[in-house]
Amino acid sequence: MGLRINDTIPDLKVVTDTGEISLHEFVGNSWTILFSHPKDFTPVCTTEFGAVAQLKAEWEKRGTKVIGISVDSAEDHRNWKKDIEKVGGAKPEFPIIADDGLEVSKAFDMLPAEAYLPDGRTPNHSATVRSVFIIGPDKQLKLTMTYPMSVGRNFAEVLRALDALQTTAANGVATPANWQVGQDIVIPAAVSDADAKAKFGEFETLTPYLRKARLPN
Numbered sequence: 001m002g003l004r005i006n007d008t009i010p011d012l013k014v015v016t017d018t019g020e021i022s023l024h025e026f027v028g029n030s031w032t033i034l035f036s037h038p039k040d041f042t043p044v045c046t047t048e049f050g051a052v053a054q055l056k057a058e059w060e061k062r063g064t065k066v067i068g069i070s071v072d073s074a075e076d077h078r079n080w081k082k083d084i085e086k087v088g089g090a091k092p093e094f095p096i097i098a099d100d101g102l103e104v105s106k107a108f109d110m111l112p113a114e115a116y117l118p119d120g121r122t123p124n125h126s127a128t129v130r131s132v133f134i135i136g137p138d139k140q141l142k143l144t145m146t147y148p149m150s151v152g153r154n155f156a157e158v159l160r161a162l163d164a165l166q167t168t169a170a171n172g173v174a175t176p177a178n179w180q181v182g183q184d185i186v187i188p189a190a191v192s193d194a195d196a197k198a199k200f201g202e203f204e205t206l207t208p209y210l211r212k213a214r215l216p217n
Helices: 021-029 043-054 056-061 072-087 103-107 155-171 192-200
Strands: 012-015 019-022 031-037 064-070 096-098 131-135 141-146 204-207 210-213
Touching: 012 072, 019 021, 021 064, 031 043, 031 155, 043 064, 043 072, 043 155, 056 064, 064 072, 072 096, 131 155, 141 155, 192 210
Parallel strands: 031 064, 064 096
Antiparallel strands: 012 019, 012 096, 031 131, 131 141, 204 210
């Protein structure tokens, strides 16, 4: 059985291009984004790592750590980072897990238990290692997005989803489709009208089960 939403991630000891770490120790008390790639030195993945490097200030503003994973060696990662910096115009200062033994890919349900890397492999052998995992400070998995190799990930959406997760966790609310910071939130159905009024003041009732309000500053 793979990881599901609200499961605690495994506390794996992993090798990265910057040294050995424990996943739980790395997360610590922070929000964390783990983003995976099927192979180093591939075109779409290089642009994605560059995009993550460019967003360093945005991750820091949200108190969020980022860590990559690719099923190649730590030495390959160190060499690949030169290309990432060249393409993205920003230094990739986050660690990249060397998952050439597929331990993390299997633990996070990106590959089946019997998967292995054959000699002369291509990215197609690990094509499903193309997920984004958002992990909470409680070490629980909060969100997963998985993409095919041909489609570059939208990191604006990753940021938007992170904002929504942090907002809902901090305020006990939900967010509607396409929500952005500063827009109205959704009041959970379990909250009575009286409690909603006490917490949010005025709110809008669209249907008996859909109420919107603005978060207090």
